[in-house]
Amino acid sequence: MRIVEILATFMEMTDAIRAHVEEKVGSLEKFCENYSPCDVRVEVGKTSDHHQKGKIWRAEIMMTIPGASLRAESVEEDLYAAIDAAKDDVKRQLIDFKEKRIAH
Secondary structure, three states, X not given: OEEEEEEXXXXXXXXXXXXXXXXXXXXXXXXXXXXXXXXXXXXXXXXXXXXXXXXXXXXXXXXXXXXXXXXXXXXXXXXXXXXHHHHHHXXXXXXXXXXXXXXX
């Protein structure tokens, strides 16, 4: 699995945020063992530059594997929670895709 890019929108990318994204996306590697190439793009940030409270943090994970393009987006009140929720959604999609292939 290869993380192609990590983008930040309406915010500055810090080392802590980058490390959290790499850790969470890296945990998906065991689900991508049988798929090569497996490219991942991640975009994190605020939904807009002028909102200050509420569900303003957004994380989007786009994964390309042979036979499918998976995409998950989450909007939460906390950036780390948004990253975790998007990761969980991509994980679910990977498991569903794998089960469909086994069933056929």
